[in-house]
Amino acid sequence: MSDPKNTLFPKIVFFHSKGIPTEDIAKLVSTTPGVLRTSLENKIILSYNFFKEFLKSKEKTNVVVKRFARILLFDLHIYVVPNFEALREIGVPESNIVALLQDTLKLSRLTLIAIHALRAISKSTWEKKLEVYKKWGLSEDHILVAFRKYPMFMLASEDKITGIIDFFVNKMGWESSIVARRPVLVGMSLERRIIPRCLVYQILLSKGLIKKDFGLMIRMLETPKSHFLK
Structure with a gap:
C-alpha cells in the first residue's frame, strides 16, 4: 500500500548507508514492518543518531538496531x-x-x-526496605542479587516483606534466606497462595507422605493453580 519510491526505498537506502547488510535489512523490515510506516526524517534518523551518539559507535548502534529494531520507533x-x-x-x-x-x-x-x-522507590524507602531484609539476616549482597533476579523484590511493602519472611521462619521453620534464593515468593499473596499451599505441604509432611523438601515446597508454591489442584 506504500509508495515504493518515496516511502519504502529511502528507508532501505538509509539502513544500507549505515553499513547494515542487505540480508539484515530484510530481517529487520520483516520482523519490524513498523519501520516502513514510520517517518524517516522525523523519527528513524533522529532515533538512530541519538543511539549512535550515546553508544559512540555506528557498529554498536547497528547491533542494537538489528537485535531490536523497534527501538527506532519509541x-x-x-x-x-x-x-x-x-x-x-x-x-x-x-x-x-x-x-x-x-x-x-x-x-x-x-x-x-x-x-x-x-x-x-525513593532513596529513603529503598533504605528502609534494605533494613527490613537485613533485620532478618539477609546481607546487602543477597538483597541485590535477589533484586536482579526479581525486581518486584523491592516493590513489596515493608509489612508484606515482614509477614512473608515471618511465616516461613516461624511457621514453616525455614531460614530467612529462602526469600533471597527464591525472591518471587515476595510477590505472592500470603493469604491466598502461600499459607493455603504450605498447609497442604505440612499435612503431607505430618502424615509421612513426603519428607521435608525445600524444592518440593517451592514447586508447590510456584506451580499454576490448575496444575497444583490436579
Whole structure:
C-alpha cells in the first residue's frame, strides 16, 4: 500500500548507508514492518543518531538496531531519555547503561520492571526496605542479587516483606534466606497462595507422605493453580 519510491526505498537506502547488510535489512523490515510506516526524517534518523551518539559507535548502534529494531520507533522523550536519567540519578555508571542497552535490548520485561522499581522507590524507602531484609539476616549482597533476579523484590511493602519472611521462619521453620534464593515468593499473596499451599505441604509432611523438601515446597508454591489442584 506504500509508495515504493518515496516511502519504502529511502528507508532501505538509509539502513544500507549505515553499513547494515542487505540480508539484515530484510530481517529487520520483516520482523519490524513498523519501520516502513514510520517517518524517516522525523523519527528513524533522529532515533538512530541519538543511539549512535550515546553508544559512540555506528557498529554498536547497528547491533542494537538489528537485535531490536523497534527501538527506532519509541518516543525518545517518553520511553528512553527518562529511563536513562533515572539510571544516572541512582548512580549507575554510563558504561553500565551502555552495556545494558547493548546486552538487554530485547529490553526485557525484567529490565523494564527493574527500571520502574528504581524510579518508583525513593532513596529513603529503598533504605528502609534494605533494613527490613537485613533485620532478618539477609546481607546487602543477597538483597541485590535477589533484586536482579526479581525486581518486584523491592516493590513489596515493608509489612508484606515482614509477614512473608515471618511465616516461613516461624511457621514453616525455614531460614530467612529462602526469600533471597527464591525472591518471587515476595510477590505472592500470603493469604491466598502461600499459607493455603504450605498447609497442604505440612499435612503431607505430618502424615509421612513426603519428607521435608525445600524444592518440593517451592514447586508447590510456584506451580499454576490448575496444575497444583490436579
